[in-house]
Amino acid sequence: xxxxxxxxxxxxxxxxxxxxxxxxxxxxxxxxxxxxxxxxxxxxxxxxxxxxxxxxxxxxxxxxxxxxxxxxxxxxxxxxxxxxxxxxxxx
Numbered sequence: 001x002x003x004x005x006x007x008x009x010x011x012x013x014x015x016x017x018x019x020x021x022x023x024x025x026x027x028x029x030x031x032x033x034x035x036x037x038x039x040x041x042x043x044x045x046x047x048x049x050x051x052x053x054x055x056x057x058x059x060x061x062x063x064x065x066x067x068x069x070x071x072x073x074x075x076x077x078x079x080x081x082x083x084x085x086x087x088x089x090x091x
Contacts, residue, residue, distance in 0.1 A: 009077040011046025014058035016067035023073050046075065 013023075023030070034042045047053040051072055058070035 007078055007080040009046075009079060010049050010074065011077050012049075012051045012054035012072050012074050013044060013046050014054035014056070014061070014070070014072055016058070016061075017069035017071040019067075020071040020073045046077065 013020075015023075019031075030044055032042055032044060047057070051074065054072045055070060058067065058072060061067045062070045
């Protein structure tokens with residue numbers, strides 16, 4: 001797959017189960033984080049090719065009381081897509 005389309009990235013997002021289900025049911029309604037302390041800027045963060053790290057992230061948030069049910073959603077991200085460019089150029 002990568003030798004054909006090197007701009008594809010497999011990513012995993014650690015989040016609450018409610019967020020994961022909302023993304024599955026409404027994939028065109030992505031909530032972009034715009035907090036002033038987002039360490040890589042505005043956007044939605046994904047762990048590249050690492051499901052376990054995304055789950056660890058969600059579990060850490062659960063242990064701090066920030067979410068109620070740790071979950072992970074995966075995505076194939078096309079780094080050349082218009083949506084990707086629009087999200088990251090508005091950061």
